[in-house]
Amino acid sequence: MKTLVRHGRAVLPEGIEPLDILVEDGQIAALLPPGTTAVADQMIDAAGCYVLPGFIDFHVHLDDRIGPFYLADTYGSGSRVALQNGITTLCSFVTQGAEESLIQALNTARRKAHGTTHTDVLWHLTPTRFEGEDWTNLEALAATGYRTYKFYTTYQAAGIFADQQRLDEVFRRLGPLGARFLVHCEDDDVMAAVDAEHLDLSAPGTHGRLRPEFAELLAVEALLDLALHRRVPLHVVHVSTVTAAEILLRARGSADVTCETCPQYLWLDETWLDRPDGHRWLCSPPLRGSRERLRELARAGAFDLLATDHCAFRKQDKDAWDHRDVRTAANGIAGLGALPHLAWKLWADTPDRAALELAKRLSQNPARRAGIEDRKGALRVGLDADLVVLDPTGPETPLVSSLADVHETYPGFTSNLTFRHVLLRGEPVAADGRLLHPQSPTGILLQPQP
Ligand SMILES: [Zn+2]
Known part of the structure; x- marks a missing residue:
């Protein structure tokens, strides 16, 4: 044919x-x-x-439990809204549970996606246990096409937190096998030191004070040092602050470091959290107050790739929050179907430039970082x-971030x-x-x- x-x-x-x-x-x-x-x-x-070339969303959460809530999008529904919007490959996550091996977790994800996904799928792996057999599994996976490993500098209660010592060990052991490391950078000590008792926890806007900009900055600096020391490729996910973006920009010359930001940090800001229904825009890192400056940085090329951190919860789960403690609300927002549209908007005045930037930041760069550039990412x-x-x-049409029963993240955007x-x-x-x-x-x- x-x-x-x-x-x-x-x-x-x-x-x-x-x-x-x-x-x-x-x-x-x-x-x-x-x-x-x-x-x-x-x-x-x-x-x-x-x-x-088909777009690649490098950062998508699908068909998984996040805290007490199950995500709204399956591989079927998530890949469907993706494909309708030109996204032909989804990079999602497999996180090892407390009672299973990473290979068992991976096989569960494979069962969920097999025969149901409309796009091609690749997984970033999050190991959470590091005993004898776990290392054997990790080393075997790294040798057979599992190139990208995701770690978190926060979320102790969820059992996915990795401290500096752990990160140093995985960098040292998996780096030589060709692994690349994705890190969620928010320093847990900085957030633990916030005096939550004196904050109004019933206000969604408090989320930004509980997870301050400084926590991102400090974690990025520490990870850069470590990656440089161990000479491993580092990718910082969902950069939300100007200072962290500028530090990463300066580090390009000396380290193999890339980063992404997400449309929500470019097109929304903390004022969305002050709406009566502001809890619907809770995500981590939180929406900040610097979207204009972040857009300038994005236009200047500070972000190697744009990805969504799509983490959609059902309306009923988002609205089940009792308005007492913002830390207990479903934490994540949809964005998959909006990605190419909001990326294009950065350069919309010059369509040829916009097309070239999308080819680079939604296809070529994510393919390279995922290690699939011999297969995807260019014409x-x-x-x-x-x-x-x-x-x-x-024709002008409204953005649709997800086909599941979720609150639209970008109402009024076309x-x-x-x-x-x-x-x-x-x-x-x-x-x-x-x-x-x-x-x-x-x-x-x-x-x-x-
Ligand atoms: Zn994420």
Whole structure:
């Protein structure tokens, strides 16, 4: 089966070119000057559109329990809203529970996603136990395609906290095996020292005082030192403060460090928490007061990639909060379906620039950080034909972050981006924002069975 995507403007890493894209056996077979006669079984018209590599959301929570609440999105529903918006690969998380091996946790996630995911899926792993067999498992996983490991400098009660000594040990032991490290940077000691008794815990706005900006800054500095010392690749997730972003920007020259921010830190701020329904915007790190400056930094390239930290809870779970202690409310927000739209908005005045930035920060850079750049992340011969035919001049429509029963994170936000066609490994899977085969998911799990 050969497919030709023609008359579009191909967004290559080097620039935008009018090229037809020939797809064969699920891969990009050729990039052809327009007008070349190529024999194909199927033609897709991309006239007036950009053709981009499929987007990759590097940071998504799906089908898992977070504290007392179960997430609203499964692999099925999460991948569906993703694909409708040009996201063809989701990077989600597997966290080892107290009573299981990491391989058991991974197999549970594989069972949930297998046959239900509409996008391709890759997992970042969070080990939480470090006894004899756990290390054997980790070393075996690191050697077989599990490249990315996520750690938290907070959340002791949830059993996922890693102290400096633990981080040093995993950096030292897994680093030489090719592992890369994602770290949630909020210093637990700083947060423990906050005098919560004298704060109004019934106000959602207090969340920012319980998790102060300084906690992020301190954790980022400590992790940078450690990563530099052990010479391991470090990726700082969901940077929410200007000072941490600036420190990470300066560290690029001396360390293999990358970072991401999320649309909520660029387009929302702490005033959302002061609304009567402000608890619906609780997430960690909290919404801050510096979105304009963060957007300037994002436009200047301070964030290697943009990812959502999609962590959607059902309306009933969000609203079950008794308005007594903000620390007990469901903590996380949806964002998956809004990602490309809010990323585009950063450069919307110059559409060609926006298209190039999306190709880089939503596809190429996340593919590289995940270690799948030999398979995804660019329009290049031999890579998977995950293609997005994007029309930036479609009708204005409201953003939809999730298809589950959740409160919309971005009410009142609209976008003109229309996803005319989305191809996953060469197969057309969505057109004009709708799935072509909603009952037949074709996503695959990119890592091997452990
Ligand atoms: Zn997260």
